[in-house]
Amino acid sequence: MLYRLLVFGYGKVGRAFVNELSSRKNLLEDDYLISGIVTTKGVMKEVREQFSVDYHADPFTALNKESPDIIVDAMPGNYSDGEPSKSLYIEALKNGIHVITCNKAPLALFYWDIVRYVGKGKLGFQATVMSGTPSVNLYRIVGPLKVHSIRGILNSTTNFILTKMSEGLSYDEVLRMAVELGLAEPEPSLDISGIDAAAKLAILSNFILRKKITINDIHVEGVPKNPRGKMKLIAYADRDTAYVKPEEIESHDIFFNVNDSMNALTLKGDIQDITIIGVGGGPRSAALGMLSDLTLITRYRT
């Protein structure tokens, strides 16, 4: 079957998604056609490396005009009101259009306001948490497990910084190194403050634990400038609590060797615990997360 995709955002992740989709056609069962790419400048109708505008339109006009089968959101997160993504998802889902997103903010703020419109149109958001390493989609396949708590290392930048500081480097040295390696933005305040990890924890708490919380309900502490021992920025939630804070890790802890930019997630369940460890960021990994949503949504359609 042929699906028409409208992609919002042609930055690092949007480009990676478009490239990986085109180079992996032989690994996908269905056919996908990019019917347009939308940026702040307007809409480009066919894929070109250099973005150029074929017609001017805002995201909503583009959605109505193109009427795609699936939209892919690779726009930046807006932590004040989740827009324009939040309204875009609702408009798409109401019309039976599938939504795939790597943008955390709308779901971290308005999870239940958005998922109430899921029906004929499905919502894929694997890439919002741990990018291509299954977190959301891990739970999609172990849904019958009753999960009591979730615990994770959900931010690559802060794990890299804390790992290198435990090896003796100073905060400022490590931050410079993280920016040079492309692991951190020049102004990585959302990472360092713990907000990025809290957004991911809010999404997992709603999806897995069915907690009705937003990022604003999570107690958040960021990276300490003078950590003691081997610390990790731990995101934790159970029925009663949800927090992100630095914790000293013992050597028997399963997270002890999750170092540098690696991420990890443990689901503590009634039958068994499950831990998954893997790359948690980067444009190609985010693209993989969105491609896995694509195959889940289209292959297991009802």
Ligand SMILES: NC(=O)c1ccc[n+]([C@@H]2O[C@H](COP(=O)([O-])OP(=O)(O)OC[C@H]3O[C@@H](n4cnc5c(N)ncnc54)[C@H](OP(=O)(O)O)[C@@H]3O)[C@@H](O)[C@H]2O)c1
């Ligand atoms: N980078 C990663 O490793 C990673 C991993 C997982 C998830 N994510 C998420 O992926 C998303 C995109 O990140 P990125 O690094 O690719 O960002 P980016 O390089 O800054 O690209 C953002 C793109 O979105 C477009 N855009 C911004 N506001 C828009 C609007 N109102 N309407 C239409 N287009 C708009 C921009 O248009 P212009 O080109 O016209 O400015 C640009 O093409 C973010 O939500 C991020 O949290 C990133």
